[in-house]
Amino acid sequence: MKVTTQQFREEARKALGDEILQRALAKAKPGFINKRKKAVDALPEFDALRADARAITEHALAHLDYYLERFEANVVANGGVVHWARTADEANQIILGICEAAGAHSVIKGKSMIAEEMALNESLEGAGLEVVETDLGEYIIQLAEEYPSHIIAPAAHKTREQITELFYKHHRQYGKTKRQTEPKALVDEARSVLRDKFLNADVGITGANFLVAESGANVLVTNEGNGDLTSTLPRVHIVTAAIDKVIPDLEDLSTLLRVLARSATGQEMSSYTTLYNGSRRPGDLDGPEEYHVVLLDNGRSALLGSEFHEMLRCIRCGACLNHCPVYGAIGGHAYGWVYPGPMGAVLTSLMLGTDEAPDLANACSLNGRCNEVCPLRIPLPRMLRDLRAIQFQQGGRGVRGKFALQVWAFFASRPNLYHASTSLMVKVWRRLAGKRGVSTFAPFAGGWTAHRDLPVPEGKTFTQRWKRERGRTQ
């Protein structure tokens, strides 16, 4: 995919003016927020579960090497193969190698953000393989030649009318010549087209919500069941997962599943929660002949123990996106890479570097709602502020107004000088404003008046009045 993080401002502006996108966002947002709230309110022990979930992930991260090796040993014992990839490129090469060895021509995929991070589709298609997404949202954006705008609802930016047109255009080749407008008819049509793809694919690739060390299971949560068909029908099943997905055991899994679905979609449990333990065993009626797990680092191990360590607790529920006012206003694509919203602003800044993504850490009002709803209580605002501090120290492109801040600090640390200056400023400002309560220009802060007026100070400063009315204290 084309990384457009450098064009954040321009993309955000376009998104704000895109009426169709705005309609889709307005429709999606209250649903996510209300459903989560309802689910959380109905579970008095939700906060206790969150604390448990946090402890589980912290424990797993503190012993990541141990649990990853244990996971590998159990996958191998179950007849599977584990591949270790340091970079996205290495992971793509491993997967191409598996496909080539299997003589594969066609690949079906379940939803996987890691695969997006790797740009796996481009890699597979570049090698001449047919790739078909089977998650409905992913399928829609594949037809539209786009990428996900939300980590759990990849086509959240699409309206039903757009989907109707996409299906009409792309499904004619399968004899579907009617414009379907009802959700059920659209889903049925996609299902019927995808059914053949499922049955004829050589390789199925899925992501993983969790990896269970004690059993070697890969856990997949979906609401469509497409992950199960992708995993069991083709001859070869490949799982792509980041190393921070590993957890110790099934007890831990049940805790994490309980917070995940509630935080993500407001469900108590997702419709399908499946644990995959490997390839078909003798006597099994179905299942793949080969089972591979590709474990990707891609910079994550470097975060361990750093000030951004806590980002590795993320279970990709999307709650921070759903509650972020900025995401709600501009949608996911403006962020310019795979991960949008608060978690994306942090991850993208870390994975691509703040020079590549200068705006992401800054385009946030630090309102803190993401941190409030994050089931793992990841301190996203703190991390965004830390990223700003790193940018400021490095003096990169995201830093603006450095000189102004230093001038301000000079005055603000000299109270007498400061108060003399503000008194003068207010006097001049009041004179210019006359009796008007607002001005339509803002000295040194032109951005302010693009969409709003600037209130004019009331009169003399508090300090001036206080000195006059009460005399000097202290």
Added chain:
Amino acid sequence: MTEVDEVIDPNALRVGLFVTCIADLYRPNVGFAALYLLEEAGCRVDVPLGQTCCGQPAWNSGDQDSARVVAKTVIKSFEPYPYIVAPSGSCSGMIRIHYPKLFATDSKWRARAEAVAGRCYELTSFLTDVLGVDTVSARYEGSVTYHDSCSGLREMGVREQPRHLLKSVDGLELRELDERDACCGFGGAFSVKYPDISGRLVSDKCADIASTQADTVLGGDLGCLLNIAGRLRREGKHTRVFHVAEVLADMTDLPGVGEDDTS
């Protein structure tokens, strides 16, 4: 105003009022309203003149050195006071939550920052949670809605306190916003650096305010209120904007934030 609990030592009620730079510059009435409310509740209030700003603009811009320089002036000014109170969730949050982080690795200043931080309160929370004030004597004829500032809400736990006090204001009817948890888009420098996104958030906020049909919007943070008032005026709306302290202190006999001076 109710009597202060007898068991509180009068000497312990010495309060250093942190006026905040925005109130000092834009809206002194908020500072005087806070002063009045605290004195009515039995506090002995000082306004140390060494205060300027809490340092938040630099802290949120990643300029930690400038933030520390400014924070030190605040710490020095307010160290003598058993209580530090600010009519702002954002500025009190900066002092209470962020000062200890700002000086986390500074062996000389860390303890001083923590001491000041632990004694810092948002005004309505101090009045209700610490002093146990239940009622005020004030009158405000009209329907009001309330904007919760994000830092007040999430850093200082301020939600019910201002509403509790507003209940005793004669003539006032509170109409809640649909999205009480939503940011108004101020975010300090965010509003200037990303005007389009910020503008969108504040226009959503103003739409929510309009749908309550309240004739006044109140809040506990002047940053948000300047933002909201600025947008309301740009939209040509006449919804009045006051800081909650001004209403609680019955000091609303002046143009609201962003209103023309008709005197």
